[in-house]
Amino acid sequence: MNRIRANSGKLFHELLVRCLAEQHQPTAEEIELVAGKIWHESHGARTGQPWPDVARGSDAHRQMIEAAMMALNPPALSGAALR
16 A cells, blocks of 8 residues: 555545455554554644654653554444444
8 A cells, every 4th residue: 555644644544445345354554654643633733742752762752653543443343343
């Protein structure tokens, strides 16, 4: 898949549709890019801190990665949630 810029809404939405409608399993890079978009829209624009500057392993980084994973693969779509 083409590289998705963290601030590119169109490509973000294309990835979201691909994951939800086509059951695409997001790659680590795709999760990272979506986490960056979530960061930018929720914190980065307010604080001015770009996503690449958020320390890996920090609470903020972990929370954004988890949010991205939930956005791209919500529990309702997983097999465990359907049982």
